[in-house]
Amino acid sequence: xxxxxxxxxxxxxxxxxxxxxxxxxxxxxxxxxxxxxxxxxxxxxxxxxxxxxxxxxxxxxxxxxxxxxxxxxxxxxxxxxxxxxxxxxxxxxxxxxxxxxxxxxxxxxxxxx
Amino acid sequence: xxxxxxxxxxxxxxxxxxxxxxxxxxxxxxxxxxxxxxxxxxxxxxxxxxxxxxxxxxxxxxxxxxxxxxxxxxxxxxxxxxxxxxxxxxxxxxxxxxxxxxxxxxxxxxxxxxxx
Numbered sequence: 609x610x611x612x613x614x615x616x617x618x619x620x621x622x623x624x625x626x627x628x629x630x631x632x633x634x635x636x637x638x639x640x641x642x643x644x645x646x647x648x649x650x651x652x653x654x655x656x657x658x659x660x661x662x663x664x665x666x667x668x669x670x671x672x673x674x675x676x677x678x679x680x681x682x683x684x685x686x687x688x689x690x691x692x693x694x695x696x697x698x699x700x701x702x703x704x705x706x707x708x709x710x711x712x713x714x715x716x717x718x719x720x721x
Numbered sequence: 722x723x724x725x726x727x728x729x730x731x732x733x734x735x736x737x738x739x740x741x742x743x744x745x746x747x748x749x750x751x752x753x754x755x756x757x758x759x760x761x762x763x764x765x766x767x768x769x770x771x772x773x774x775x776x777x778x779x780x781x782x783x784x785x786x787x788x789x790x791x792x793x794x795x796x797x798x799x800x801x802x803x804x805x806x807x808x809x810x811x812x813x814x815x816x817x818x819x820x821x822x823x824x825x826x827x828x829x830x831x832x833x834x835x836x837x
Contacts, residue, residue: 646764667824709771712766715764
């Protein structure tokens with residue numbers, strides 16, 4: 609069976625510090641990978657998606673970047689965090705194909721102070 | 722651009738009763754997929770049910786069913802025999818497949834409270 613992991617689960621970082629959130633998927637190959645952000649009381653905002661190693665597309669230009677160094681690894685980064693980067697970050701995967709739904713990881717709660 | 726609208730920020734239902742959550746969407750596509758996700762207090766997003774636009778038959782998963790009205794671009798979720806564990810945020814989502822990229826657009830969510 610497939611599983612998706614995210615770490616850390618929670619993170620408190622000062623403004624201006626760097627960020628690295630990691631997401632890994634097990635039990636599948638060549639998944640489509642997604643990073644979402646959920647602000648408090650809000651819906652999900654798609655940040656990045658990737659259909660393969662080294663292939664990253666950004667939906668919202670901002671202070672964040674993403675990388676996919678391995679087939680089942682997706683990393684969300686920032687060089688200098690802003691207060692507005694606080695939120696709940698969700699990684700999701702889906703099989704390549706037309707009809708497969710997304711499956712979400714447990715999320716990372718980021719607080720920028 | 723596709724949009725998904727959930728007009729009910731909060732809903733409540735008595736335990737064992739039935740509740741319907743509303744969702745409308747805007748698209749010019751004919752082939753797409755619709756989903757309902759549940760996010761309990763743990764914040765883990767859980768897929769509840771999905772509907773393919775080309776299927777006229779409404780999807781059903783145990784106590785969860787949808788009323789899909791393609792012409793009206795409406796996709797409501799009905800929860801029958803509500804249980805305390807159904808209390809959560811519910812998100813409606815739309816996905817289209819074009820150009821090899823599948824983008825999912827989420828609504829803003831409906832918070833469901835189940836009253837014992």
